[in-house]
Amino acid sequence: MKVGRREFLKGSLVLSAAALLAPKTVFSQTAESKIEILINEPVGKINKDLYSHFIEHLGAVVYDGIWVGEKSKIPNYKGIRKDLVDNLKKLNPGVIRYPGGCFADQYDWRDGVGPRDKRPTRVNFWADTRYKTTKAYEDLQDGPQKYETNQFGTDEFVTFCKMVGAEPYLAANLRTRDVRVFMEWLEYCNAPANLTTWSTERAKNGYADPHKVSYWGVGNESWGCGGDFLPEEYAEEFRKYTAWLPTYGVPLKLIGSGPNGGDVNWTRKFFEGLAVKGNRQIQKLYGWALHYYCGSTGEQVANQYTENEWYDLLERSDRMQNLIEDHWQIMGEFDRERRVKLIVDEWGAWHKQDSDVPAGYLYAYAGTLRDALVSGINLDTFQRHADKVAMANPAQLVNTIQSLFHGYEDKFIMTPNYHVFEMYMPHAGATAVRTEFISPRVPFTRLDAQKKEVPASMRGLNGSASINGRTVTLTAVNPDAKNTVETAINIGGAKIASAAARILSSTDIHARNSFDNPNGLVPRNEPVTIGAGGQLVYKFAPASVTRLTLTLA
Missing domain, CATH: 3.20.20.80 (Glycosidases)
Incomplete structure (x- = not known):
């Protein structure tokens, strides 16, 4: 069933509001995040x-x-x-x-x-x-x-x-x-x-x-x-x-x-x-x-x-x-x-x-x-x-x-x-398409000019998508240092035939490469399972940059 954009956003906003009140646990999995890739709403060619x-x-x-x-x-x-x-x-x-x-x-x-x-x-x-x-x-x-x-x-x-x-x-x-x-x-x-x-x-x-x-x-x-x-x-x-x-x-x-x-x-x-x-x-x-x-x-x-x-x-x-x-x-x-x-x-x-x-x-x-x-x-x-x-x-x-x-x-x-x-x-060279990310904000504290801690927050899971032929490329950043973000991904009613993931992440937010360890932080490839009817629910790792390559049916 094709989900309308208005219904998608309405439901997602309700879930996001509830998520802000829910307690977080280390490496917990949240199910309230959604991504809708609107392949019929081009933004422009990506130079x-x-x-x-x-x-x-x-x-x-x-x-x-x-x-x-x-x-x-x-x-x-x-x-x-x-x-x-x-x-x-x-x-x-x-x-x-x-x-x-x-x-x-x-x-x-x-x-x-x-x-x-x-x-x-x-x-x-x-x-x-x-x-x-x-x-x-x-x-x-x-x-x-x-x-x-x-x-x-x-x-x-x-x-x-x-x-x-x-x-x-x-x-x-x-x-x-x-x-x-x-x-x-x-x-x-x-x-x-x-x-x-x-x-x-x-x-x-x-x-x-x-x-x-x-x-x-x-x-x-x-x-x-x-x-x-x-x-x-x-x-x-x-x-x-x-x-x-x-x-x-x-x-x-x-x-x-x-x-x-x-x-x-x-x-x-x-x-x-x-x-x-x-x-x-x-x-x-x-x-x-x-x-x-x-x-x-x-x-x-x-x-x-x-x-x-x-x-x-x-x-x-x-x-x-x-x-x-x-x-x-x-x-x-x-x-x-x-x-x-x-x-x-x-x-x-x-x-x-x-x-x-x-x-x-x-x-x-x-x-x-x-x-x-x-x-x-x-x-x-x-x-x-x-x-x-x-x-x-x-x-x-x-x-x-x-x-x-x-x-x-x-x-x-x-x-x-x-x-x-x-x-x-x-x-x-692909065409950027309008993409809606609905995900809870991430709370933190920062120091003000007087070095006092003040509450703050930032957007959670966010990214962009493009289409080239029958291939959709979705890239996303999960800034949450501790929590996996379980996300339902919809492509304007289209079905996904296959998918693959490439991920840059670590359990150590200070991970890096050095002269002594040049491969301390490198991307890894992971398979992605497509659900019944070409539906996709994906778990974005904490502290990660992810690319999903989605082939449309």
Whole structure:
């Protein structure tokens, strides 16, 4: 019998209210949760660029994480770490953003091209700060993490992108370089060989064919390290930088420097600043970049947290939903045709670095199961809003916050975040469909500004679903650290012929991978039993990310 959506929601809400009053026991099984996958209500195609990445000259992201040098004993392809290339390629990444981040706002791209032995050395400003670091600049060991050698620049970056099958995305410097430098960078990347001075220089450097870079960030965090602009001022800078740009036959996808978290005033005032010159200004925009970090908790150490701090971080990660909806609403007031999409090109948690790497490896840590759930929560959020979000890039790829990889010299591992990206791959290119999750909220306590415990709660089981032919992919995060969630799954009246599960979970909420134990936390596959009439009731493990692959009858 087909269950109507209204009846489904009505019954589920009654069950959810009762569940909030029911006592919990360790690893208890609750039967009140429901999921309805509405396969006839498409949200939009899931852009593979939701599975994009971001790298910056910060700590050991580039030097050691990516670039080891052609003469290194560490296996490499043209100086780029082989293990990184081989494993990232498996994820079929969409776009990689470079060179920052705040580093982009001090960067001159011309420093990073030409013979490497003639490239200048600069102080990397990320090393010259005590922001969340354990040592002062003068105490850090000398090396490329402290003194930028520019051995990895535009050509090496584009080569890296080609190796892993990703599109390059370059962030221009609006704070310390003028429009001409931006236009010359575009010329160097995209002009046909030997057509101009800069394309001739590119060919001389060994790259005769144009790099064909479509994605360009017009500044980065212009509300902060990118110039401390007011939104009206940044709108003027954007108009100036984009007034006329040669394409050299490459379609340009310009991305504006969007808000810091929930700063809706930045979004509104920027779009007002474009609209005063007419709709054609807004039409220049491909995307509007939203940055949001859910931060850390307690002592801000990646693998040290209480159960309440586990929930605290996950609840703050789940705020991405409201941020997307709030900014999207304002954008629509100026962009009636909905041409401009959101680009969430910095997201994730932000902890202090681990002790298994040198101090100069700023914020480098391997992450835990908690960080994996942060990844799952965000990816599901983006997919539920596939009609609004065109690209998303966790910060960052390797050897720092929310990384998929962790390396030091010849040691190299995949973090739990890597496995979440692998699990979610079938969504890319599929059609996101409306999905209703009805599950009890999870209560916890958090500390207020006066360090007093206050009651709080977060959404329970939640996720997203997509359809591709007769295959439905359902991904879900169960943030409950102790309780299995028994859930009835309905697919708009359709019958399920077969199902399979892939799960990332542990009885230890601090589970992680390390150099000594690289497979401490990896996904496992489990069979799924389908009930009579193609019905499915599934038990989602505590503290888990789960993918269910459902084949329709």
